[in-house]
Amino acid sequence: MSRRRVAKKRQISPDPVYNSRLVHMITNRLMKNGKKALAYRLIYQALKQIGDITEQDPIKVMEQAVRNATPLVEVKSRRIGGSTYQVPLEVGPERGTALAISWLLTSCRNRSGRDMVTNLTNEFLDASKSMGNAIKKRDEVHKMAEANKAFAKYRF
Template sequence: MSRRHIAKKRVLSPDPIYNSRLVHMMTNRLMKSGKKGLAFRLIYEALKNVGQTTQQDPIKIMEQAVRNATPFVEVKSRRIGGSTFQVPLEVGTERGTTLAISWLLSSCRNRSGKDTVTNLTNEILDASKNMGNAIRKRDEVHKMAEANKAFAKYRF
């Protein structure tokens, strides 16, 4: 990490079919070993399944799922005088969206099921209804921040 210059924020172009930056962000997080075509195919198939299941716009459902899984606070370790404290911090919008996407995809991968498309479809549908593992992870983070509220004075 450079000490002199702050890294420039790269603007992500929207995906070709839905024209959504969120879909592109999700694709980049889903991609493994540089196989972006495969990641796009999986995302588009899952979104098509979401649209068929709910009879609504799949992008709206996915945005709702990401919004529901986005945390408001998180804890970070801070070392003070030989002790390590879990200090609760507010989460910015970019970081919150990144965490939500990461939790959605990790809970999709940990689901037992047939294939990634089915698991991703089910995880998006569950998160849009405030259920599922990604929502449970967000609640755990919120509980941890609530439990360590006394150490908020050590914010940096």
């Protein structure tokens, strides 16, 4: 980490089909070993299935899923006087979105199922209804922060 200056925040370009920055962010997180075309194909097929199942705009469903999975607080370890405390901190909007996308894709990968497209579809649908593993993860983080609220005075 550089001590000189803060790195500039790069603007992410929207994806070519839906013209959405969120789809592009999810695609970049889904991509493995630089295979972006494969990641785009998986996302677009999942969005098509979401549209067929819900008969709504699939982008709105995905935005709702990410919004539901976004945490408000998180805990970070802080060492004070030989003890390590879990200090609750508020999460900024960019970090919250990044965590939500990460949790959604992790729970998709851990789901048992035939293929990634159905796992993506089911996880986004579950998260948009405030169910699923990503929502459980968010609730777990919130409970952890609530339990360690006494250490909020050690915020940095």
